Structures are given as structure tokens and as C-alpha cells.
Amino acid sequence: MPDKPEPAPFVTAAEISRLAGVTRATVSNWRRRHADFPDPAGGSDASPLYDLQAVEGWLAARGQLPVGSPLDDVKAQLRRHPDGFEIAQRMSAVVLALVRIGEKGQKELLGCAAEALPASMGTVMRDHAAEVPGGAALTGFERGDEPVLRAVVRGVHETGAVPVLDALAELPRDEAGVRGAYATPAALVELMADLVAGAGDSYPQSILDPACGTGGLLVAAAERGATALYGQDVMPAQAGQALARLGVLVPSAAAHMSDGDSLRHDAFPELEAEAALCNPPYGDRDWGHDELAYDARWEYGLPPKGEPELAWLQHCLSHLASGGYAVLVLPPGTAERASGRRVRAELVRRGAVRAIVALPTGIAPPLHVGLHLWVVQKPVHERPESLSILFLDASAPGALSDVRATGGRGEKMIDEEGLREAIARRWRAFVTSSETFETEPGIARAVGVVDLLDDVTDLTPARHTRATTVAVNPARFAEQMRKARTELARAASTLTALNDEGAWPMVGEKTRAWRTATVADLARGAALSVQRAPSSTRNPQAHGTTDRREPGDGRRALTAADVTAGQAASGRVAEGQEAKAIEIMQGDILLPEMLRPLDTRARVADAQDAGNLLGPSLWLFRPDPERLDPWFLAGFLSADENVHSVATGSTMRRIDARRLRVPLIPLNEQREYGQAFRHLHALRAAAALAARLASETTRELKVGLTGGALVPSTFGHTSTP
Template sequence: MPDLALVTAAEISRLAGVTRATVSNWRRRHPDFPAPSGGTEASPAYDLASVRAWLAARGQLPADSPADALRAKLTTKAAPLWLLPLVLAAGRMGPGELKDVIALPDEILMSRLGLAVEPYHDYVPGIDNQRYRDESADLLRALLRSVAEVGAVPTAEALAEYNSDDMASGGNYQTPVPLSELIADLLVTPGEPYPATVFDPACGGGGLLIAAGTRGATELYGQDVVAGLAAQAAVRIALETPNAGVTVRVGDSMRADGFPGLMTEAVLCAPPYGDRDWGHEELAYDPRWMFTLPPKSEPELAWAQHCLSHTPQGGRVVMLMPPATAERAAGRRIRAELVRTGTLRAVIALPAGAAPPLHIGLHLWLLQRPYQQTTPAQHVLFVDTAAANARRTDKTATRRPTADWPALSSLVLGTWREYDLHPDAFDAIPGTAHAVPVVDLLDDAVDLTPARHVRATPAVAPPEELAATALAVRDRLRRAAAGLTALSGGQHWPPAGSTARDWRQATVADLLRGDALSLVRAPLMVHRAADASRDESDQVRTLTTQDVLNRRPASGPAERAGEEITIETGDVILPEILHHGASVARVATDADAGHLLGRQLYLLRPDPTRFDPWFLAGFLAAEDNLNAAANGTSIVRVDVRRLRLPLLPLSEQHRYAMAFRRLHTMRVAADLANRLADEAARVLSAGLTEGALLPPDTDT
């Protein structure tokens, strides 16, 4: 697209590095926003030069970050997918080599990059060989600078943002990183090596294969029907698992299997949901249907059999499934065969909010292709994490629940591994996990919904013991509520005047250049500490994004990469990704000091003679500040260098810092009171329904 061109609202959001909702707000709230110059009423278009001028006047035109410069270039260039091989080539260059290449004259640069990407054209599926031309020099340099400063993976994601509309496909959702890691961890068997070969027939952006590769898989295979997603997956997997062999192909896995005859030790898959156009008619006699042809309305059961067809005897499959697959009448016959043959090992119900679509709780199905001439498994494990997670749910500004991933992963992995070791002697966990005999499942419905099998009535506690427990919980709740009341009342918060204060501000990028702050991030490639250092790793933990969002101590396992970042008291830590449009900044205390900084976290270390860390954290986490520095669509990232801070004397900063610290203490107290209220209500409700407690006397 030439410079003097029209841009849509989506392209403006990429140009400014903000969300589309922010652009919509600008259009509604600012009369001086450029009027449409073309397009349609439903999709207006705007003059690019006018938009640039308006953004520059407001200080919204990115200039500091190479990643922003790349996004700006992409609004004037077509088909950025052809740049993916260059991202891979640049990601494998050293910092010195990148710097030298960027400095080359245009003609030599084109020749040098052409040679650099030649080995990767066949590696990245769906990308034709490209000859770089001199007119692309600015764009290519912007890409190289982005790789040099922010890394190859974020640069590839910037290209993905540009093509997100073209790559959208009904029923496809991006699997969150914590869930991808949990799914990959379900293949871990204590004392045995990780599966060497892993396949994902609906790989999307490659998240499941990346998780498998970082855990030890050495051969990774993927396929996706969307060419752009397959290309991104090939690049991302190669960058994040450099020691693994990677093969990714484009195509419809059901109609045109890109790996006929491939047998892998394990398959991980999050298939598209509810896609009835999966090839039911033309695939009626396909040899993959080991448990009969699935009905047209059961595409997920077709995917399950496709995955099993790529595993040998004993090969394992982990799938992310919609809950309806466990109970729909049309799939009863295939479910019965999965149970009867011992192929279905476990069904695990996740809490709502663990993965999109966020309003439902998805299921994990663990399958294993049975060995011939062996007795089929006699039990199926059912785990319901929804009830356990509900008491630890974090409520965001949109009141959507989010999973407590460390607790959820610990529960799922611990339960599964215990069952996998002793399937016939598994001790049920009341209300959470139960191994159900196969014969009890083969009824008219073959309903595999975990909640139907694990929510049995637990053993009733003695009434006197339960009454004493309830009294203790209520006493703790009263003390917590009294503390919260004291923190939230009392002092008067006066108005600033007839109008809000207007400060002189500077961006974090300006402050970094002036050495008022230093910015560090955890290395991209990390691995867990070896067993030999277990004593140390039991004490040193990794601060994760969820730890920051939930205001809890560091909970992640110690990770070693040779360049790990150790947290110091007074550091300010901010998540890179916005969660439902909100975030928090954490000031490291003595309890955090010595632990390691996790991935997807920024760490700002202020000069104590120039900035109070609590002042810094309070203004960094302001909603307007975060939204103005955010970019992306499905994954919204914060460019910390674009965040703005008021320039105030240190003495005045201390006043604001005390206020922000008081608000933090109030939030912590509210979290405690909320947890205790949930616990008290649960204990009292259980006592009433179990007959151990009587209702209170209504006369008192």
C-alpha cells in the first residue's frame, strides 16, 4: 500500500500500537479525529497522512521502538508473511552480525539477506521464494532492528497481528501458554524420557509443539489448514526449540493428511470446535475410523480417531475438547468403544476461564492406543477441577474468572500421575477425582462428564468438629473484615481543585536514556533446574505472571538459562501482556528478593535518588497509561518504553507513593477477606447439607 493511501480502523490500531477499541474511542470522543475519506459506512477508510499527523500531535505515533517502526512500515507494505523466513534467519544471527548487516548499503543488503534466507524458504510452508528489491530496504531494516532489540519471536508475532483477520477460522482458538504447558506435561512419566516424536494435526501458531519441544521432544510435526498460521508455527517452533527437528505443512488434516503413515510417540491437539464441514461424506470409508465413522455432528470424535491413527500401540494422545463431546447422544457409540477398549484413560474438566471460549469449562481427554493381546484398562479417571479452582478464582475488572495455574497444574498432574502409576488402586479425592470402573460407564448414555462421576457426597465430619472449624473460620473472617474496614475508611482524599492536575511527563524510554531507570527481562530460552540443584531450587522460586496478578509470593519452579534475572528489593515488575484489559505493577519486597524473574515480565529498577518505586508502580499500572502503550488484538502486549510518568520532586513522589502503598494493602486485605468469606460459606453450607450443623436460631 503506498504512503498516500487510505487506512482502515484496524490498520490505524496497528500503526499506533493500540487496540481497536482505543481507535473506536478516539473516533467517538475527539471531534478533530480525521473524517473518513473513503471505504464504506460499515468500514470507513481514512487518509494515512492525516491520521499520521493527528497521532503525532497527540504523541501517539510510535517512534522509539523498532517493533513499532516495523508495524508502521507494515501498514504500507503488502503480504508480510514473506518476511517470516527472514525473521528466522535473523533470529539465528548473533547481535554483532545483525548490527553489521543493518549497516550495509541497500544493494549489498538485498544480496546478503537473499543468501541468508535461502535455506529457510522450503522450511517455512506456504511461502514462495522471494527476491528482495531495493525498495524493500527500509522495511527489511525495520524488521532486523526489531529482531535485534525485542527478539525474533515478538517480531514474528507483530507480523501475525497484521494478518490476524485473514487467518481467523471459525472454531479455532489460541491455546493459552499455561494450558499448553499443562497439556505437554501430561506426557511426562516419572523416570522415563519425554516422548521424542510429537505431532499436532491442528497446530495453529505452534504453542503445543513448542511446549513439547522445550520438555525434550526432538522431532516435532505440525499441520494447519491456514497457511499463515502454519508459516508462523514453523518459525516460532524453530526459534523456541532450536535443538528439535521441525516439519510443518499446510492443509486440511482430515481431507488431506500431510503426514500419511507418520507414527509418533505422542499427539497433542486442540481441534477446531463444532466444524461440521470436516469431510463426513467423502471420508466415509477412510481407514482411520477404528471405532466407526463419526456422525457429521461429532467432528471432535473424528479428530480423536485421526490423532490415534498417528500413534503406535502404547502411543498417547492429549486433546482439548468441548464439554458437549462427553455427553452428546450422537457420539455415544464411539464413546462406548473408547471406554470398552481401554483407549480412553482420563477426562479432566477445566474451570471456565482457563481457555477460550472463556464462558465454558473445556475438557482434556487422555487417550492411549491399546496394546494388542493385553487386558484393556478396567477404569477411567475423572477429574473435576472446576470446584477446586472456584475457591481460588481471581476476579478481574470484567468479572471473568481466571485459572490459578500453579494450583491447577499441580492438582491435575499430581492426580493423573498417581492414577497412571496405580490405576487399579487409586484412592478417590472426594469431590475432585474418581476412577470409575468401565462397566459402570457403559450404560445407555455413556456420559463422560467428570462432574457426574466425582461429585459424590464426601464423608460427613463429626458435628462438633465441623462446628469448631466453622467457628474458627468465622473468627478469622471477622478479623479480616475489621482490618479491611479500617484501611478503607478514615482519611479524607481531597480533590485536586476545579480541574485535574496537569504534569510534565516523560516516557520510560526517555528515563532509560537518562539512566533514571534500568529495564531487564528474563531470557526467552530457559529450562528447569537440574535435580543436582534441588536443594537450591526448593528455596529459590520464579516469580510468574500469575503471581504478580494475584499478589502472591513467587511460586514457579526455579529456571536456569545462564542469564537469569535475580529480583532485588525495590524493583518494579509489570506483566508484558494485558489480562482482560487490566494489569498491576508489583513492588518487590524483601520476601521477593533473591527469587528469579519469570518470562513475560518487565523489571524496572529505579534510581532511588530520582524515583520512589511505589510512585513508579502506581502510575505505570494506570489503566489509561497501559491502554495507550498497548498493541495487539487477541494477545494485547504492553510496550513498557511508551508508558509515561509524571516528573515530580522526590518529596512529592513520596506522598503519592504512600497513597499507592495504602491502596495495595487494602487490595491484599480484600483478597484475604474474600477468600475467608468463600471458605466460611463453604464450611457452613456443607455442614447444613450434611446434617452436621443446624440453622442459627432466628430469635437471636
């Protein structure tokens, strides 16, 4: 009997734009202007679907189909597979098995014939069933699975396991019908994992995440010392991803993973973990209010139907051992909505709320909302009325004077690493001694429980941090402001001088054109070398530290966040991995792997950078100084049109550095361009410094005026009408 024909895979217009590396508008123009553009093969008038094979043929005929990277191939094969979503769920376990067999085993699989690969992969899954949870059930691969399997093996072999898991995660989240569910950004992951340790004496050993997604929070906790990890997610694919990530990144930790709705079907009803981390879905009114009305978890009161966040918060508290902390990301309305007042009041009265931190808008999705971090604690006993709660308002750019502003218009204006450390430092100081915690007007304040129990129990940080002033010494404050204004004037003069240096002449009637070569071509010709951090030293979840050593231990690693912010090396490779790490040399060019929305910045390593180690998520280019000028190379490698033309991926766009193009011009001309790019770098640095100092100075002057330490410059010299 002949085989049943496989259904043709379809793609949307958005997927065509990602496939071709163009915008949605370009795809719309193709549809209107080219009569031979493939007709819709399904869907609706508002959302048509196109036959993938026909689209690829049309793009290839016009040279619009980019050369695919291994990760592109993984996603393309998943789109082509008739059961792409289902097989993608199985591939997470396959990735973990591929890590277990190592590079030699991966090469052997790549050498298998097409008809033999599915059976060989099934054998691998059986042989490593003890190391790959659930892998024993994933052995029945068919011949039609071969292209996906081969793409995944190639991807793991050439790019590493975590990028392949990221590619597998780029699937429509609406498959599970989850509203208000978002991935937690790396900077927020690291901050939450820091806060849950309390004063930081010892890290909690058992951690629960009841809405674990792909496991980022659990990975961060394990990297800090947690040994027992419990996770649950309503999407089976996400739970499988989390299990695979934990197995790849922290194989020594014991991972317990389950799928299902944590509120309706708690997978760990008897668990008492030492800590919990959670970024729950927000605004989901269908969380089970009616069916869970008499649930024992609502110790602080039944959460209203419109307050699912208070249900998640109490779920976490119910799973904590006495004295354990939980850190949750919650929308700002949770702190002040009238419907949740009774539950908030009970949480405050019984000492469960320990801190609420207002975060800057845009630090995590939904990007238009300034989220809050709630730190809660399972009460050890009935708390005294003298207990206080820390309110920390970091919501405005520049609110924390020890956090540097970065970026330009339309970008984040927060140094995420500095923000993380500033918040964590204040939290540790509060936990160590809440009675002696020093109030910072407009920023941080410890408020007694009794003062919070009013008719509204509004726990919005800004309401409490901006409602107090602290007496200061006017003479000391005036001297600080004089020094600040002097420093600002010096920075402004430097910026003005750099801006006035020379003119930028027009080239002529037409723009200049060059013959170019790719980075891969230049590397083959030994004009430069391209390197990345070895996979064993990378930490894809973090921009900074990867272990818990003290700042003086070992050499620093330069991270992507350091390059973007223009700051000194702040990261660190895992203990015992320094011998495998790549040492940075003066003249190396560092380029972030992830594409930035507006401006991807390259960095030319100077004498201070030399000797540091190459951190995660960075490309390193080492040019032959007799053939390539470093600053010339950095300028063209980071050009917007260059990096956008070689970026791959959809949710997380990565720069395929080997496809970047560089003009082929004589070395003396390169040096002229290099000098120009160096000047622009200095101009940008001076502008950033002046902007930061201006923000800090104006804020402090305003505090001085409103706090009574300063008076207007005309005070006492003008008559009062």
C-alpha cells in the same frame, strides 16, 4: 518501460484505531466531526476501506500518530506492502535466519543501503539454507520488499525473535477460511504438555500436533524433553510460523512441519508417535464426513457430521504408539451430545478414554464456553472391565481449594499456575494408582467403565463428580470448620481495619496536574534503570518453569503470573542460564509486559523477593532511592491511563515501558503518595484473602451440611410445625 505503480494499501476502521491507539468509537467520531478526515477509498458502506498513507498523514498532522516501536513498524510495513499477507508468510523463515546470524550479522544488515538490503538478505538465506528449512526458496527479494525486511531485522535486533513472530502472527485468520480455530493460551499449553507425560517417569520423545497453529504446544513439549516434533496446519503461514518458533526456541529438536488439512490430507500417515497434543478447530461441519466415510482411522466408529471433534480425537489415537497418551481441547458438547453417543461408548468400552477435565470459563477462547480437556490413550491390549476414568471438575472459580482466586470483577478469578498444578497433581495420582485414587466430592472421582455404559454415555465431569458423597468424621470436620471460620474472621477484621484508616481528602475544585517525564528520560538522567530478562533466559510460552529440575534445584524466577497473582516466585530459568539472569533487589519495581483487560498491577520487591531472578514477560525498574520513591513509582507506572496510552499490538497488547510517564514532584511528596499506594496494596491483598477464605469456608460448610457431617445451628432448638 516504466515500472507498474504499486497498489495503494488500505486499512479498515478497526486497523485505524489500532494504528492510533484509540477505540473504534473515537475513529467514528473523527469521521463525523472532521470534514478533512480521509474519504473511503474502497470497500463497502458497511465496511469501508481507507488509503493508509492518507490516514497516516491525517493522524500525524494532529499528533495522533504514536511513536512507533520496532514491532509497530513491522506491522505498519506489512500493511503498506501490496502483498503483505504473502510476504508475511516468508518473513517467518527470515526471522529464523536472523537468529542464526546473531547480533553482529543483524547489525551488518541494518547498515546496508536501501537498494542493497534485499540482495544481502537473499545471500543470508542461501548461506543458512541448511539451518532454515525452506529458506533456500526464499531468496528472491525485490527492492519493494526493503522496508519490510529492514523493519523485521530491526525488530529482531531490538526486541528479539519471538515478539516479531508474534507480530507476524497478528494477521487475519480468515485468509484460510478456518472456522473455530483459536490460539491456545500459554497456561493451557503448559497444562496439556504436563498431562501428556502420564505419571511423569519419562517424557515422550516424539510428539504430534495435527492442528499446530504457530507451534506453542510443540515448543512446550520440546522444552520438557521431546526430541522429534511433528506438526501440520491448514494455514501455510501458521505452519511456517511453527517451524520458525521451534527453530528459535528449541533448535536441538528435530522438527517436521507440513501444511494442509490433517483430516483430508494427512502428512504423516505412517507415524506412530509416543504422544499427541491438539487444540483442533471446533464446530466445523465441513471436515470431510462424506469423502472420509470409509477411512481406516475411524476404529471406534464413523464420527457424525456434526461431531468433528470425535474425528480429530480418533485421528490422534490412530497416530499413537501402543500406550501413548493424547491430550485434546474439546467443547463440552462432545461429552454429552446424543449424536456422538455410539463413538463415545466404544471409546469408553475399549479403554481409550482415561480422563476428562472441565476447565473454568474464560481460560481459553471461545471465552464464553467452559472447555474440556480429554486425555485418551492408545490401548495396550483389551482392557479389563475394572478400568476406570478420571473425572475432574475445575470449572467453577474456587472449585479447587488449593487454587487461589485472583483478580477483580470482570477478570479471570483463577490462579492459572495453581490450577495447572492442582489438575496435574490429581492426574498423576490417578495414573499411578487408579484403584486407590481418593474421591473428592464435587471435584474429582474415578468411575468404572461399566458404570458409564448406559443409554447416553454422558461423560460430563460435573455429572459424575457431584453424584457421590464421601463419609467423613463429623468431629474432625467440625474442628476444621471452626478453624476455617476463625481464620476468615481474622481476615475480615484486618480488611475492615484497613478500610477504616483515615479519609481521602478532596484536592480542591480542580484536579491536580503535574509536569511529567518519560521513563526513557528518567533513565537517561540516571534516576532509574530499566531492565528485562535476557533473551536467552526467556520462555515466552510459559508463566512458570522453563525446565524439569526439581523444586529445590537453583534459584526461583519471579514471573508475570506471580506479579499478577501476588504470589511468591514460582518460575525458573533454563539450566545453565542463571549466570546471565538478572537478580532482583529490594525496592525494584516489577511490571508485567502484557496489558491486562482491567488492571495492570506493579509489584515492589521486598526482602522475600530479593535474590530471586527476573523471569519472562516482566519489566524491571530500579530507581535511585535518593530521587524516586519505589511505591510512588509503582503506583504511577501501573496507572490505567498510563499503561493503556503506551500499549502496542492488537491481539496481544504489550506495554512499551520506556514511554510511560512519571510526575516530577519533590521526594517528600513522592513518599506521601508512595505511602498511599502501599496502603492500597495492603487493602487489595486483605480483600483477596478474605474473599478466598469466604469462598472456601462456605463451600466446605455446604459439603458438611449436604454430606451429613454438620447440622444447622438451630437444629433441635426449634419446634417442627
